[in-house]
Structure formats: C-alpha cells, structure tokens
Amino acid sequence: MAKELWKGNEAIAEAAIRAGCRCYFGYPITPQSEIPEYMSLHMPKVGGIFLQSESEVAAINMVYGASGAGARVMTSSSSPGVSLKQEGISYICSAELPAVIVNVMRGGPGLGTIQPAQGDYFQATRGGGHGDYRVIVFAPANIQEVVDLMQDSFELADKYRMPVMMIMDGMIGQMMEPVEWKKPAVKLEDLPAKPWATTGTKGMRAPNVINSLFIDPNASNDHNMRLHAKYQHIIANEQRYETAETEDAELIFVAFGTPARLARAAARLLEEEGIKAGVFRPITIWPYPYDALYEAAAQDSVKAVVTVEMNTGQMIDDVRIAVRGCKPVSFVGQAGGRVPTPQEVAAAARLALGR
C-alpha cells in the first residue's frame, strides 16, 4: 500500500480506530489534543463513542466502566494529565481490565512545558499509581512504529487483561511522517469474547463483579501474587527491542523514542572518526529487555555504554541493572523540553571512551 503523510497524534487516533477501538474518553492537553479532536470527528463515523470528560480523572474512570462493559477502549493524555490518571490505572490493573493509554510526553515536573520530554519513564515503568502493579509500555520511535504497535497494544491488553501504555515524547505526536497501513483493519466480530464483562446476566449466569477490593489479607495477598505471576509471564514473553550496528561495536548507545534517532545520527558522526558505535533501542520499556542489553554490552569489543534520554537520567537505572557492572555506563541528555543534539551525544561518547 502507498505511504501517506500523517501527523503523529492523528495517526495514533486513526490506528486505534483501525485496531477496533470503538470507545475513547479524554481531556484536552497539549501536545496531544489532536488525538481527542480526531476521535471526535471520526469515532462517530464508525459507530464508536467519543466523550470529552470533565477531567483526566473522570476519563480514566470512564475507561474503567467501558472496559468492564466489554468495550475496546482507549484514553490519551500528556504528562500532567497522565499523573491524574494514575489512580484509575491502579484500579484498572487490580480489576484486570484491558485498556490502551497513550502518553504524549511533555516537560515536567509540575506544569512544566509543552515541549517534548521523557520525564515520565519512572512513572510508566514502575507502576505510577499506588500498589504493586505494572503496565506493558511500548516506546515507539517513529510514527510508522506507533501505527504498527497499536493493534498489538489492544491485543496484549485483551490477552493479559491489563492496560498497555504507549509512551512517546511530544516530538512524535507533533511531527509528520510517511505511514504505511500494513495491517488490515480489525473486524469487530473477530474480537475475543469477554465472558467476565458486566453486560447484564440475561438470566443466563451468576452476576459478574468487577472490583479491586480484597479486604481479607489472605485474599489480597493471593490476588497480588496472581498479578505478580502474570507480570513474570509477561517479562518472559513480551520483551521487544531493536539493535543497530551493535555487533562488535566499541560503544553502545541505549535510547528509546526520539533520542534513539539522535543516537543513530551521533553514531554516524563517530563513524567518520573511526569509532564504531551501535544503538540498542528498547521497544518495550516494561518489560525491559535486560538480557538482550547485557549480551550486547558484554561483548569484548564494547568499552562503554551511554544512555541518551530527554530527562535527567531515568532509564539509566534499567541500563545499569542490565549491564550488571560489566561495562561503564554514563548518561547524556537534556530535560524539561530541550532536545539533545547529535553533536552533544557524540561528545558524550568520546568522553566515555576517553578520547
């Protein structure tokens, strides 16, 4: 199929509709407002539901109700709004409801800035709300990948009955890139049955209850352990990453989202100087591809690992866990809305190599 030029945020919304999403609840916030705008126009055309909520808090709780009623449902926001959604995400995880949540990240903390950043890495990968839970987090680096991952996001959400988050810096939401719609649109009749959903007993079964309260400590512990076992299964089966020129590299950049593209540009600058640098890019930042990164970093050729982030250093914790001290790990990045340049990234690599 021919490629089309799409703006990131609109591509997110269109990809969700093509993935069978028929229910969207959201609240305006820059730099993701084109998502609800697109949904408001196009969701009704496919018989879907668009509702602008009174707050992000309400939106995520509408997601809870709609998902519990069996709908394929999504919400989106940007960093401060995603903070407000954390309460609901915790409940959705505990009640084991499928949902897709998009975070088009801006600079923080507080009101921060509307410019792109990656300061929500900890929030996304460590749960974010209260209690012991995780969400699957995809971190696409271009609009094509956003589109390609959307269907997977809904499928994994259904498969594991949990939220899947798609997290990207505002750059990806705001820029335009060519997109190819590789997968056919999902047919609603092909979606999996949800016998657990609260769709009325019809007199055919006992009532279904969707709930996150387990007042008995033994029941609560059992519930937590069951969730934990699910997360362990996901860790073992759902890691995704991409490598570029990491074999026999002297230096490995680790980056997700837009900084992975900057790292590729920096690697080309270094190549001109005779330094072979590769890029390791996690596509899932939870579960994190620890073992794959360790294997890349442990190669004899590798002298240093440099993480590149649009924050003050968050993923570097996971990189250190992965590398297990076998190679020095350093950080280069800009926070709060500034984007590092390939020259700055290349300079950090030279410093790490002692050149």
Place this chain on the structure above:
Amino acid sequence: MAIVYQKSKGLTDVEFHYCPGCTHGIVHKLVAETLEELNILDNAVGVAPVGCSVFAYNYFNCDMQGAAHGRAPAVATGIKRVLPEHVVFTYQGDGDLAAIGTAEIVHAAMRGEKFTTIFINNAIYGMTGGQMAPTTLVGQRATTAPLGREREHYGSPIRMSEMLATIDGAAYIERVTVTTPANIIKAKRAIKKAFQLQIEGKGFTMIEVLSTCPTNWGLTPVEALEWVKEKMGPFFPLGVFRDITAEEAK
C-alpha cells in the same frame, strides 16, 4: 400457604455487614425490589462506591462494578455509553458523592447521563469512623470536628439535590427518607420513578435518601430515626426538586 412477604430476588444471600439501626439495608431492599418489579435485574449493571456501601457489589443480585472513591458516576458513564439499552445505577454516600466525587456527579448530570444515582446522606463518614462530611450539620460533632462543625471554619453543609436540580440534564431529583413505614413507601415510589425515567431515556435521575448512622452519631437506632427528622429534616427538606415529566405535562 400464601407467601405474603419474601426477600427480593434483587438481593443475594450474602449477609449485610451494616450496623444495627443503619438504614442502608432498607434502601438496598428498595432498590432490589425496584429492579425485580421492573424486570430489569437481568439487564442491570450497578456501580458500588467507596464508603459504608463499598460491599454493595456483594448484595445486589445483578452485574456490578466497584468504583474508586467518588468516581462511580464516571464509571457508570462508561458503562451506559457502551450499553445504552442496559439499566445502570450508582449507589453512593455523601463523602463519595458530595466531597471527593463532586465533579463527577455534576458533570454526569450536565451530560444528562441516563443512569440512576441512589445518594445516601447520613451527614457523616461512616466507614472511616465518623469524620465530618460536607453534609455534616453545623454544630454536629464528628471525629474531625470534635467540638462540632463550625460555620466560620467549614461553612454550611451542601445541599446536593437542590444544586443538581439546577442542571438541565437532570430529569428527576427527589429527597426522601426511610424513617417511618410511610416514608419507606414514598422512598420506594421515588426510586421506582427514577429507574422508570432512566428506562424511558429522560436523563440523569437521583434519589437522595436521608439515612441514619447510629454508630457514629452515638445514638440508639430509635434516637437516630428521631435525629433524622428533628435535625436533618429542617436543613435537608424532603421533596421533588426536579421532575421534567411534570414540566413536560404543563
């Protein structure tokens, strides 16, 4: 032998955890009977709140979702938008609806969401141990207002029915109580009307029930019923605050 009275099919066999003298049980019964009599048990989805009625999902014999504190109207919105032919209701206390969930209930009413809210107003936080609620009366003692609610410090209680009745999307708003058999019959009639109007697609409906909390009020069950009439009644008058069917009939 003829059966003259039996437990509603709208309730499960799970024993209520409510305190002696608490009127939650009566209101549960009225809602359950309504669901049964309107033949909508098979088609109903209820939303339980956080508060004393947090376990409501164990008691109503229909599909149920448990919501985060105050968020029941948002959860109910999600359910009803996906299942517009179903009957959806929330059951919420005054902390849930009139404090932490104020935005959600106001905007559900504004959108004219076609679900029914049962609002239990007992002028206190019951489950957490008798703290002050937005509906706590001036002078009423609470564990966070040990000398009584002071108007200078906390203002006057909020009247949710009167406030929500100003919103166009609300179809029916009535305040009732369940302190006497006559009042229970009136409350049942109000609850049934609210559900009927939901089924007819008229808009948002809410029945506020002045309820008791003998445990946290420090009263006997009988004294608590008197307290509703003597103390709450003057500030929270019973009556219909909005009825679009009456307006349509004009």
